Amino acid sequence: MSFFFKSLSLYFFLTFICASLNAQQVNLNNLFLSENIRFNQLGFYPNAQKIAVITSDSVSKFAIVTVKENRIVFTGILKASTNVALNGKKTLIANFSEFKMPGDYIIYIQNMGYSYQFSIKNDVFAGLAKGSIKAFYYQRASIALPQKYAGQWPRNAGHPDNEVLIHPSAATKEKPFGTIISAPRGWYDAGDYNKYIVNSGITTATLLSLYEDFPSYVKNINLNIPESSNKIPDELDEILWNIRWMLCMQDQEDGGVYNKLTNAFFDGMVMPEITKLPRYVVQKGTSATLDFAAVTAQASRIFKNYDKQLPGLSDSCLNAANKAWEWALKNPNMAYDQNLMNNNYEPKITTGGYGDRNFTDEFIWAAIELYITTKNEKYYNAVNILPDEQMPLPSWNNVRLLGYYSLLRNEVSLKNNQKNDTQTIKSRLLKMANDFIEGSSSTAYQTVMGKTDRDFGWGSNANAANQGIALIQAYQITKDKKYLDHALSNLDYLLGRNATGFSYITGFGSKTPMFPHHRPSAADRVKEPVPGFLVGGPNPGKQDGVVLPSTVADEAYTDSMNSYAANEIAINWNAPLAYLVNAIQALQYESDYSKN
Ligand code: 9MR
Numbered sequence: 001m002s003f004f005f006k007s008l009s010l011y012f013f014l015t016f017i018c019a020s021l022n023a024q025q026v027n028l029n030n031l032f033l034s035e036n037i038r039f040n041q042l043g044f045y046p047n048a049q050k051i052a053v054i055t056s057d058s059v060s061k062f063a064i065v066t067v068k069e070n071r072i073v074f075t076g077i078l079k080a081s082t083n084v085a086l087n088g089k090k091t092l093i094a095n096f097s098e099f100k101m102p103g104d105y106i107i108y109i110q111n112m113g114y115s116y117q118f119s120i121k122n123d124v125f126a127g128l129a130k131g132s133i134k135a136f137y138y139q140r141a142s143i144a145l146p147q148k149y150a151g152q153w154p155r156n157a158g159h160p161d162n163e164v165l166i167h168p169s170a171a172t173k174e175k176p177f178g179t180i181i182s183a184p185r186g187w188y189d190a191g192d193y194n195k196y197i198v199n200s201g202i203t204t205a206t207l208l209s210l211y212e213d214f215p216s217y218v219k220n221i222n223l224n225i226p227e228s229s230n231k232i233p234d235e236l237d238e239i240l241w242n243i244r245w246m247l248c249m250q251d252q253e254d255g256g257v258y259n260k261l262t263n264a265f266f267d268g269m270v271m272p273e274i275t276k277l278p279r280y281v282v283q284k285g286t287s288a289t290l291d292f293a294a295v296t297a298q299a300s301r302i303f304k305n306y307d308k309q310l311p312g313l314s315d316s317c318l319n320a321a322n323k324a325w326e327w328a329l330k331n332p333n334m335a336y337d338q339n340l341m342n343n344n345y346e347p348k349i350t351t352g353g354y355g356d357r358n359f360t361d362e363f364i365w366a367a368i369e370l371y372i373t374t375k376n377e378k379y380y381n382a383v384n385i386l387p388d389e390q391m392p393l394p395s396w397n398n399v400r401l402l403g404y405y406s407l408l409r410n411e412v413s414l415k416n417n418q419k420n421d422t423q424t425i426k427s428r429l430l431k432m433a434n435d436f437i438e439g440s441s442s443t444a445y446q447t448v449m450g451k452t453d454r455d456f457g458w459g460s461n462a463n464a465a466n467q468g469i470a471l472i473q474a475y476q477i478t479k480d481k482k483y484l485d486h487a488l489s490n491l492d493y494l495l496g497r498n499a500t501g502f503s504y505i506t507g508f509g510s511k512t513p514m515f516p517h518h519r520p521s522a523a524d525r526v527k528e529p530v531p532g533f534l535v536g537g538p539n540p541g542k543q544d545g546v547v548l549p550s551t552v553a554d555e556a557y558t559d560s561m562n563s564y565a566a567n568e569i570a571i572n573w574n575a576p577l578a579y580l581v582n583a584i585q586a587l588q589y590e591s592d593y594s595k596n
């Protein structure tokens with residue numbers, strides 16, 4: 001055949017292909033964006049489950065359409081959910097897991113409109129994985145954030161905290177009321193500028209655990225923070241900012257730890273450097289002291305690997321942990337009751353309480369961490385590690401599982417006595433994970449989060465993340481992929497597959513919170529809020545008195561600055577988000593979600 005004929009046939013062949021594809025193009029010009037199409041707004045790994053949920057019942061088919069040429073590349077039938085959502089209505093499910101081609105797409109639904117854009121690619125959560133940890137840098141007290149690291153959100157230093165008053169509730173013979181101590185650094189707790197040991201405990205431990213579970217992955221995370229060029233992983237550098245503060249919160253005299261470093265009352269919605277109110281450390285407590293012991297014990301074994309770069313730090317942490325433990329044995333029941341304290345002392349303190357009355361879980365956690373680090377069984381034997389069969393999801397006032405997770409991740413180094421307990425914990429954890437999974441694919445949003453309205457209270461989004469962490473622990477001990485799939489379903493929830501259609505993380509997604517209850521974001525005059533923060537999320541409690549668009553539990557959310565009960569940010573909510581998204585990123589190749 002001559003060259004001419006060859007080209008001619010190629011020409012006809014191409015025309016034929018183009019014609020048939022052209023026929024599958026959609027004209028989006030007269031159509032609208034529809035917020036009724038709910039899915040993970042960042043997107044999907046090529047081989048992972050891909051689900052969108054449609055909050056309507058009058059449509060029947062969906063198509064996946066390329067962003068560039070509006071070409072239809074996949075079509076499917078919508079299926080009604082088996083069960084109704086918390087609002088009593090069924091949803092329609094678009095499952096396009098079979099479609100695996102990397103690219104940028106929208107979902108198109110005839111008679112409805114098109115969705116926000118999303119990507120299918122390897123590493124699809126890389127930006128969020130970093131951003132969720134970088135958020136902690138933005139929470140740093142006592143240091144300026146220059147543009148070089150803070151990008152669009154630079155600010156001056158606030159709260160040096162090098163002259164902090166001993167509050168009368170914390171006075172001792174050696175340190176009477178008015179004594180000045182120095183306790184700089186640390187992360188601001190949340191939308192407010194105070195620093196609370198109890199909440200720092202679970203936060204710091206969750207971030208340390210990310211490192212302990214995935215060290216080689218975490219070592220490669222570059223956060224662009226002032227310490228990025230040293231020889232320590234950036235995540236650990238960021239954690240150190242808080243640990244160095246925590247260490248200052250221990251009274252060297254007796255080992256007890258102050259509950260918090262705080263103003264007497266909340267600041268206005270101003271930048272950190274504006275507020276010059278006196279700062280106090282208040283009353284020591286059993287929760288604070290045991291949480292401190294657990295974190296410093298865990299930190300001690302992790303930083304042991306960096307003894308050269310941080311001489312003495314690991315040993316100091318362990319000494320501090322042991323002294324705290326001894327204090328708690330002598331003071332096993334010192335609750336932080338802010339109202340009671342305010343009856344007895346001036347000035348009255350009205351900032352966050354984090355008051356806890358039950359210390360069983362804190363004793364379990366601290367005993368386990370000290371035991372794992374030292375291998376000294378006196379810690380382990382001092383408490384009943386398995387007092388009952390309960391497996392309460394971690395929260396600031398319930399930290400038992402933090403200890404259990406540590407036992408599982410350090411199992412190889414345990415003695416036989418503890419190995420029996422570890423077996424028991426394993427089977428209870430799997431039961432917990434199976435309970436989470438059960439029925440979740442019959443629900444309206446096909447996520448583990450939100451099966452019942454009990455999932456929704458102050459900081460409900462952190463529940464979703466902590467359920468995800470429990471499922472990842474189940475995956476780690478079984479390598480059964482269903483656990484990881486369901487952990488991912490909760491990340492899908494947080495990023496948009498939910499009853500409000502918000503991706504609940506500032507700066508990550510198409511419809512994200514613009515007005516979080518976060519003082520720097522409110523006061524910095526930058527339009528976009530500081531990025532990488534998980535807001536508290538749906539909470540029908542309305543403790544802030546702000547009117548919500550709905551009383552249905554999973555719809556009880558508003559993107560309003562005044563809504564601190566649904567739209568504040570907090571370090572103990574960001575840490576489980578950071579764990580969840582980074583763990584999934586770390587596991588994407590071994591689980592085959594992504595392929596090299
Ligand atoms: O800003 C405070 C927020 O961080 C707390 O979570 C919340 C509940 O303790 O309180 C917020 O402060 C408010 C205070 O309680 C009442 N007056 C208005 C304050 C700012 O909105």
Ligand code: 9MR
Nearest residue numbers: 189190191192352353354458459568570
């Ligand atoms: O997260 C805390 C939540 O569980 C409590 O119900 C609530 C009221 O005590 O306080 C929340 O924590 C806030 C803390 O007290 C002050 N800083 C902001 C925290 C997040 O809203």
